[in-house]
Amino acid sequence: MTRRAAVLALPWLWAALFLLLPLALVLKISFAEAQVSVPPYSDFFERLDGAIVGVKTTFANYQLLFSDSLYVRAYFSSSWIAFVSTLLTLLLGYPMAYAIARAPAQRRNLLLVLIILPFWTSFLVRIYAWMGLLRPTGIINTALQSLGMIDAPLQLLNTSGAVYLGIVYAYLPFMVLPLYARLEKLDGALLEAAADLGAKPWQVFLHVTLPLSLPGVLAGCLLVFIPAVGEFVIPDLLGGADTLMIGKVLWAEFFSNRDWPMSAAVTMVLLVVLVAPIMLFQALQPRTDQRP
Amino acid sequence: MQLRRPLPIVALAVKIGYEVMGFIVEGDTMIRRHFCLAVAACAALISVSVHAAEEKVLNLYIWSDYLAPDTIANFTKKTGIKVNVDVFDSSETLEAKLLAGKSGYDVVVPNGPILKRFIAADVLRTLDKSKLPHLNTQDPAITARAAGADAGNAHSIIYMWGTSGIGYNVAKVKAALGKDAPVDSWKLILDPANAAKLSKCKLYVFDAASDIFEFTLSYMGKDPHSTVAKDYEDAGALWQKVRPSITKFHNSEHISALANGDICVATGYSGDIFQARDRAEEAKKGVEIAYSIPQEGAVMWFDFMAIPKDAPHPDAAHAFLDYILMPEVIGPITNEVYYANANTKAKPFTEKEVLEDETVYPGPDMMKKLFPENTPAQDIERLRTRIWNRVKSGN
Structure with a gap:
C-alpha cells in the first residue's frame, strides 16, 4: 500500500467505522420488535441450534410511523421550527460575519474569539442560564416589574418563542464562522471595480458580495438546520407543553416506552426524509469554491 | 471497570x-x-x-442525593470496600443502561415496574440470603405490598418507599382558588374548572403515563390497574379537557420551578416535592411549598436495591445490601431524604418529626387507599402510551 492510499484510507475507515456501521446497526434494530430482554429487542437473525437460518424482520414500526399522526406532525413541526430558526440565524449572522470580515485586521481575531467564547461554557449550563433569565421570577421579568413596565410577569419560558431564541442563540456561531470564512476571502478589487462601473452600494452587495458568499450561506444554513431539526435539550428545557419536536418524541420512544426498534425507525425516517435530500442537494451543487 | x-x-x-x-x-x-x-x-x-483493584470495590448506581452524608464513608470504614457512586437523574437512564448489557454496576436502585422488567429480562442476580443476615428487618406488611414486583425478596431489598401526589404553593393556590381549595384531592387538577384557574399561576404535570393513568383511574372511581381499554380512553378524554391549562409536562423541572415560586401546582413524587419545599425554605423568599396525598388514593412507589447478573463484585454488593438493611444505617438515611424505609427496627434511629409526618408515614386510613405501581399487559401499556402522547401533543 502506498503512503497516499494509506492517508486516503484513513478518512474512509473513519466514516465506515463511526458513521456507516452505527447506521447499519440502527437500521437493523428498526426492523426488530421491542421485547423484555437484553438487549430489549428481538433478534434480527433466526437461529436454529446456534446456526443462522434466516432473518426475521417486521415493518410494523414503519407502518405505525406513518399511520399515527403524532410522528408526521412532529417531523413537520421540527422542520418548521428548524427552518424559521435557520432563517433568523442567517439574518442575524450575516451582518455579524460581514462586519467582522470588514473590521481592521488586528481587531478581527478579537471579534472571532468573542463569537467562539460561549463554547467555553457547557451548552447545558448556557440553556439553564436562559431559563434563569426567562422565568416568571427571573431577571427579565423582575427588572420589567420593578421598572413598572408590566404588572404581572410575562410568560417567556415554556413558549415556542423561547425555543426559537434558544436555537438561534446556541447555533449562531455555526452560521457566523462559515460566512466569515467566505466573506473574508472576498477580493476587494471586485467591489472597487463594481463601484467604478457605477454600481450603488446595495447593487454591489446584491450582485457581487451576496452571490460570492452563497457557498458560505449554504454551509451555515446546513450547519444550523440539520442539528436544529433533531434538537432535544432546547425544546425540553425552554419549550412548553405545546412544543412538539421529533427529538422529544425520540427520547420518549427510547426511554419512556423502551421501544428501541420504534426509536430506530424514527431515526431512519428522519435521516431519509430530511438529511438525505440536503446531502444530495449539496453534492449536486456546482463547485463554486474557486475564485472567479 | x-x-x-x-x-x-x-x-x-x-x-x-x-x-x-x-x-x-x-x-x-x-x-x-x-x-x-x-x-x-x-x-x-x-x-x-x-x-x-478488583477486590474491594463496589460500583453503586443510585439517584442523586439519596443517601445520608456518612452512609458510604461508614461502609468503607466497616468493610474496607471502596465505593464508586455514580448517579442517574431518571429511571429511564438506569433502565436503558442495564438493558443494553454489561453496565459494570454492582448495586442498582430500580423502582417497582423497572425491577419487574429487569427480572423478566433476566438481568438480575438471585440474592444469596445466607449473606444477608439482616434481611429479617424488612417489614412484612410493606414487602407484601411490593410483592407484585419481586415476591419474597428473591432479587431485591426494599430501600425506600413513598407516594406520588400533589405539590403546591400554599399562597398562590389560595389566591387562585380561595381558602377552600381542594388541595387534598385530585379535583385540584382533574376538575377542568380548577385547572383553568390554576393555569394563570402555572401547572406542571409529571410526564409518566403509568403514574398519570393510575391516579386518574382511581379518581374516576375505577380500578387503578384496570384492564379495560375503555377506562383508559375515558381517562384520556378527561385529560384532554384539562390539557389546555397545563404549562409543561416534565419529570424534574417542577422541583426548581416550585421552589422558585414560578408555578403553583405540580404532580410529583413525595421526595421531589419535599426537596422543593426545603429549597424554598433555604432561599427565604417567602415561598411556602406543601405536599398532599389526595384522598382518592395515590400511587405507593418503591425503590429497591438489586444486584445485576454481571456485577463484577457480587460479594461486595451483598455486603452493601446487608449494611443498608441495618436499622442504624437506614434510619439516618430516612432522616436525610425524607422517604419512609421498610425496616421494622429503624424507629429508634429515625427522628420523631419524620415518623409523625403523615406525608412520609401515612396513617392507617390513607395506607388503605394507596396502591402500588403496576406494569400492565403490553397491549394496555401501548394503549396507555398512545393516549398519553395524544394528550401531550394536544389532539
Whole structure:
C-alpha cells in the first residue's frame, strides 16, 4: 500500500467505522420488535441450534410511523421550527460575519474569539442560564416589574418563542464562522471595480458580495438546520407543553416506552426524509469554491 | 471497570502499534520493535492495575442525593470496600443502561415496574440470603405490598418507599382558588374548572403515563390497574379537557420551578416535592411549598436495591445490601431524604418529626387507599402510551 492510499484510507475507515456501521446497526434494530430482554429487542437473525437460518424482520414500526399522526406532525413541526430558526440565524449572522470580515485586521481575531467564547461554557449550563433569565421570577421579568413596565410577569419560558431564541442563540456561531470564512476571502478589487462601473452600494452587495458568499450561506444554513431539526435539550428545557419536536418524541420512544426498534425507525425516517435530500442537494451543487 | 481478557487486548494493542509505526517510520524495524515493547508494557500495566483493584470495590448506581452524608464513608470504614457512586437523574437512564448489557454496576436502585422488567429480562442476580443476615428487618406488611414486583425478596431489598401526589404553593393556590381549595384531592387538577384557574399561576404535570393513568383511574372511581381499554380512553378524554391549562409536562423541572415560586401546582413524587419545599425554605423568599396525598388514593412507589447478573463484585454488593438493611444505617438515611424505609427496627434511629409526618408515614386510613405501581399487559401499556402522547401533543 502506498503512503497516499494509506492517508486516503484513513478518512474512509473513519466514516465506515463511526458513521456507516452505527447506521447499519440502527437500521437493523428498526426492523426488530421491542421485547423484555437484553438487549430489549428481538433478534434480527433466526437461529436454529446456534446456526443462522434466516432473518426475521417486521415493518410494523414503519407502518405505525406513518399511520399515527403524532410522528408526521412532529417531523413537520421540527422542520418548521428548524427552518424559521435557520432563517433568523442567517439574518442575524450575516451582518455579524460581514462586519467582522470588514473590521481592521488586528481587531478581527478579537471579534472571532468573542463569537467562539460561549463554547467555553457547557451548552447545558448556557440553556439553564436562559431559563434563569426567562422565568416568571427571573431577571427579565423582575427588572420589567420593578421598572413598572408590566404588572404581572410575562410568560417567556415554556413558549415556542423561547425555543426559537434558544436555537438561534446556541447555533449562531455555526452560521457566523462559515460566512466569515467566505466573506473574508472576498477580493476587494471586485467591489472597487463594481463601484467604478457605477454600481450603488446595495447593487454591489446584491450582485457581487451576496452571490460570492452563497457557498458560505449554504454551509451555515446546513450547519444550523440539520442539528436544529433533531434538537432535544432546547425544546425540553425552554419549550412548553405545546412544543412538539421529533427529538422529544425520540427520547420518549427510547426511554419512556423502551421501544428501541420504534426509536430506530424514527431515526431512519428522519435521516431519509430530511438529511438525505440536503446531502444530495449539496453534492449536486456546482463547485463554486474557486475564485472567479 | 473490569477487563476480562487482558492478554488479547495487550496483543491487539501491540499489533495496532506495530502497524501504525509502520506507516510513520517505514522500514525501520528497530524503532518499531522498541515502540511495540513500550505499548505492550503500558497495556500490561493497565490491565494488571485494573485486576488488582478488583477486590474491594463496589460500583453503586443510585439517584442523586439519596443517601445520608456518612452512609458510604461508614461502609468503607466497616468493610474496607471502596465505593464508586455514580448517579442517574431518571429511571429511564438506569433502565436503558442495564438493558443494553454489561453496565459494570454492582448495586442498582430500580423502582417497582423497572425491577419487574429487569427480572423478566433476566438481568438480575438471585440474592444469596445466607449473606444477608439482616434481611429479617424488612417489614412484612410493606414487602407484601411490593410483592407484585419481586415476591419474597428473591432479587431485591426494599430501600425506600413513598407516594406520588400533589405539590403546591400554599399562597398562590389560595389566591387562585380561595381558602377552600381542594388541595387534598385530585379535583385540584382533574376538575377542568380548577385547572383553568390554576393555569394563570402555572401547572406542571409529571410526564409518566403509568403514574398519570393510575391516579386518574382511581379518581374516576375505577380500578387503578384496570384492564379495560375503555377506562383508559375515558381517562384520556378527561385529560384532554384539562390539557389546555397545563404549562409543561416534565419529570424534574417542577422541583426548581416550585421552589422558585414560578408555578403553583405540580404532580410529583413525595421526595421531589419535599426537596422543593426545603429549597424554598433555604432561599427565604417567602415561598411556602406543601405536599398532599389526595384522598382518592395515590400511587405507593418503591425503590429497591438489586444486584445485576454481571456485577463484577457480587460479594461486595451483598455486603452493601446487608449494611443498608441495618436499622442504624437506614434510619439516618430516612432522616436525610425524607422517604419512609421498610425496616421494622429503624424507629429508634429515625427522628420523631419524620415518623409523625403523615406525608412520609401515612396513617392507617390513607395506607388503605394507596396502591402500588403496576406494569400492565403490553397491549394496555401501548394503549396507555398512545393516549398519553395524544394528550401531550394536544389532539
